Amino acid sequence: MIHKNNNKELNIKRYPSTTNKSLRAWNTADEYILKYLDEKKIKTDGVVIYNDRFGFLSSFLNDASPKVVIDYKSQEMSIQRNFSSNKIDSMNCEFNTPLDKFESPIELSIVKIPKSMDLFHLYLQQLSGAVDENSKVICGFMTKYFTPQILDIANEYFEEVEQSLAWKKSRLLILSKAKVSKSISLINEVKLNDNTSLKQYFGVFSGKNIDYATQFLIENINLRETDNRILDLASGNGVLAFAVNERKSDCEIHLLDDSFLAVESSKLNLNSENIHFHYSDNLKEFDDNYFDFIISNPPFHFEHETNIEVATKLFAEGARCLKEDGHFQLVANKHLNYKTHLVKIFNNVEITAENDKYVVYECSK
Numbered sequence: 001m002i003h004k005n006n007n008k009e010l011n012i013k014r015y016p017s018t019t020n021k022s023l024r025a026w027n028t029a030d031e032y033i034l035k036y037l038d039e040k041k042i043k044t045d046g047v048v049i050y051n052d053r054f055g056f057l058s059s060f061l062n063d064a065s066p067k068v069v070i071d072y073k074s075q076e077m078s079i080q081r082n083f084s085s086n087k088i089d090s091m092n093c094e095f096n097t098p099l100d101k102f103e104s105p106i107e108l109s110i111v112k113i114p115k116s117m118d119l120f121h122l123y124l125q126q127l128s129g130a131v132d133e134n135s136k137v138i139c140g141f142m143t144k145y146f147t148p149q150i151l152d153i154a155n156e157y158f159e160e161v162e163q164s165l166a167w168k169k170s171r172l173l174i175l176s177k178a179k180v181s182k183s184i185s186l187i188n189e190v191k192l193n194d195n196t197s198l199k200q201y202f203g204v205f206s207g208k209n210i211d212y213a214t215q216f217l218i219e220n221i222n223l224r225e226t227d228n229r230i231l232d233l234a235s236g237n238g239v240l241a242f243a244v245n246e247r248k249s250d251c252e253i254h255l256l257d258d259s260f261l262a263v264e265s266s267k268l269n270l271n272s273e274n275i276h277f278h279y280s281d282n283l284k285e286f287d288d289n290y291f292d293f294i295i296s297n298p299p300f301h302f303e304h305e306t307n308i309e310v311a312t313k314l315f316a317e318g319a320r321c322l323k324e325d326g327h328f329q330l331v332a333n334k335h336l337n338y339k340t341h342l343v344k345i346f347n348n349v350e351i352t353a354e355n356d357k358y359v360v361y362e363c364s365k
Helices: 028-039 056-060 073-085 117-128 148-157 212-219 239-247 260-269 309-321
Strands: 002-005 008-011 048-050 067-069 094-096 108-112 136-142 158-163 170-178 187-191 197-201 229-233 252-257 275-279 291-296 322-333 348-354 358-364
Touching (some): 008 056, 028 056, 028 170, 056 073, 108 117, 148 158, 291 309
Parallel strands (some): 067 094, 229 252, 252 275, 291 322
Antiparallel strands (some): 187 197, 322 358, 348 358
């Protein structure tokens, strides 16, 4: 999709790609941010950019040598692809993780406010150690997603929180006069059972408790004696791998997730020689017929979007990596009707458990 800003015209595409033509690589909150920067003639050198999912802001502000905070491996790949296709110098851009510390004072930051308020908290906490009374943070969001908690969190870190007028169904928050930095824990403790709690960084899925779909899958895991090489696909905080390891500690377990914070969270919960972590959005590093067992609570929510295309691609990759006598077990909301997609990939698809909301599928070649 082509967008023009001042004298620059760029073709920004989504990665992963989608067949849903209503989904764009940016929204009007992104456009409003650029509009505000231009109208206020704000100096953008060294800007720090958060939650730029497909690289729209990073591409248009590349000349300012931005620092881009990346959580998703697919996000980094999307930005790099848009740099390449638009002949943008990727060396101008510095990638950082949400857990990195910024050394020098940051004059300007841009935040696309995420759906997760915990993640917004983490972003501002990371910034708080590198901003001063002259720093400015510009936050963009679609008006329909506004919640008062956005203002509550912003007011924890800044004296002045100014809300813009609406423009094309989007708004900005302008944060200035940073408060004195205070260090707080950015790790949630999530109760697994009466005896065990897991840890995860702010912003990782299901931050207050183990979600019900995952609990249902744990109750119905079909772990075989012959399952010696196992993959927790879209592993989150590692709860499924943790449950498998509790039952069969002598097997080789791999955890793979697109989210850096998720992978780092799983490292807080699992630590042994048989556990391997992979920060990736695909299974290309694994050979064909590699795993005896793949287990997953696959994602279908991405920020405010519902999209099962990512999950169905993972199913196909999982089938390639599964041994001929292996099995793939997953849980899903009933309304997603994954069986219609799974039967196109696997020879055998069975429902092994279900309740009013969730269904557990077991698939094999």
